[in-house]
Amino acid sequence: MSDYLLEMKGIVKRFDGVPALNGIDIAIRPGECIGLCGENGAGKSTLMKVLSAVYPHGSWEGEILWQGQPLEARSIRDTEAAGIIIIHQELMLVPELSVTENLFLGNELTLPGGRMNYPAMNRRAEQLLAELQLSDVNVVLPVMNYGGGHQQLIEIAKALNKQAKLLILDEPSSSLTAAEIAVLLEIIRALKAKGVACVYISHKLDEVAAICDTIVVIRDGAHIATTPMAQLDVNRIITQMVGRDMQQLYPKQERTLGEVVFEARHVTCFDVDKPQRKRVDDVSFALRKGEILGIAGLVGAGRTELVSALFGAYPGRSQAEVWLHGARIDSSTPLKAIRAGLALVPEDRKQHGIVRDLDVGQNITLSVLARFARFSRLDREAELATVRDQIGRLALKTASPFLPITSLSGGNQQKAVLAKMLLTRPDVLILDEPTRGVDVGAKYEIYKLMFELASEGMAIIMVSSELAEVLGIADRVLVMGEGRLRGDFPNRDLTQEMLLSAALEH
16 A cells, blocks of 8 residues: 555646646655645646546546555545545635535535535534634525635635645635634644645645645646755755746835826725715825835725726726826726726726636737727737737747637736736836735736836836835835825835834824
8 A cells, every 4th residue: 555645647738739738746744734836827726627527537647646546536425425625726615605605515415305404514614614613604695794814714614614635725825814714724733643645736825835744845836846845945945946046026226206297186985885984084195106106004994996996997986186297197987098098907807807718819908909900800910919929028938829718727827817907008117916826936027017117218106015015115105094194214224023013103
């Protein structure tokens, strides 16, 4: 009998003849937590889709051994029956169904005659959520009543209910608070103690270092290294991931700022559900040519609402005076804002950034299609040349511009959205959480591009929840709290503690 619960040997997976995985080996013992690390597009999610039979046996080359025996799974139902459970980056909950119904979907408890045994399922649901320290969830209410962090933990409870022997967590903490992440890591430690193996995929390398026993690094679909965590630190993981030393993560360039080019005056946003409440309360600021302005603050401070209102994308009632080059502009809708010289890369790229039914190239040129119009037709050659140029400029990893946008990793989808907005040639670029869910290598490329654009004279507004990122990138930092402007600081000798202190002021 093998010491290993799982062995993947020589895994090769091709898309349109191009290898996305090129001979990957991985082995996991019971109770072991493997950190699977790599840049966006390295092949992490593809490898896990092979393991969980999202890509069924026969659609890839190589061998999978499960408890020493060949595993030839044809569907997720087969792998779940074996005890392999995957929690995807995109949650697989049905919003309209109750928490209990989601936890037991496909595995319902029934009474004689086939009726649902709701009392038994509700009791088990409450027991599972108690293990996850979720005491404020009513299991009979629809899942859509709860926020992203709660939904992520409900997804984990669903996996626990399926008696997982191997739990695959793909970016499990992307929507969790610090307190919820602490709970998640404790849950994983408890599972390891019971002999459950885990594969943990995350760009948050401090979490990987805290919870994982072994680190497997893949790059461009190839296996780079398998190393005990005890022999590594975060910087060495980064070096293995990107193939270069990333000591200087923020490639800052000295430059001279120009005159004031943009002003926002008296921006106010009213809550969509409670119109008497202000989400943004009379905020004004100015922005200079070539300046990168960071907007910091705690969750719910009103940062996204502020930039959405400037771009005409706030869903509720808002008011704002927006000035560009000394003249007041109409930015009351996104189309008017783009035509006036503004561009926004939104916080939620899946909802507001990409069009899922279009390919990579179509997503990139979506904002400037009129540029390729020749009477009643599109000049496809000119459009394709522009797409290839943007793919090269942003180092966007895709085998072809004609692949579905959804086939790209999160970081490369983000680059496609960025390319789309840069094609509008804006005077002011607004980036809302531009590196969320993006690996360190792609972050570095995005930062480098931001500094290049600023050097060319573009004014940039960047909203970020990562204070280190704000301090590493911005020339000036606005701090928001409860919808109000709490501070406007030049980034000289500024610290995270000073920003937090300003955000928490009353």
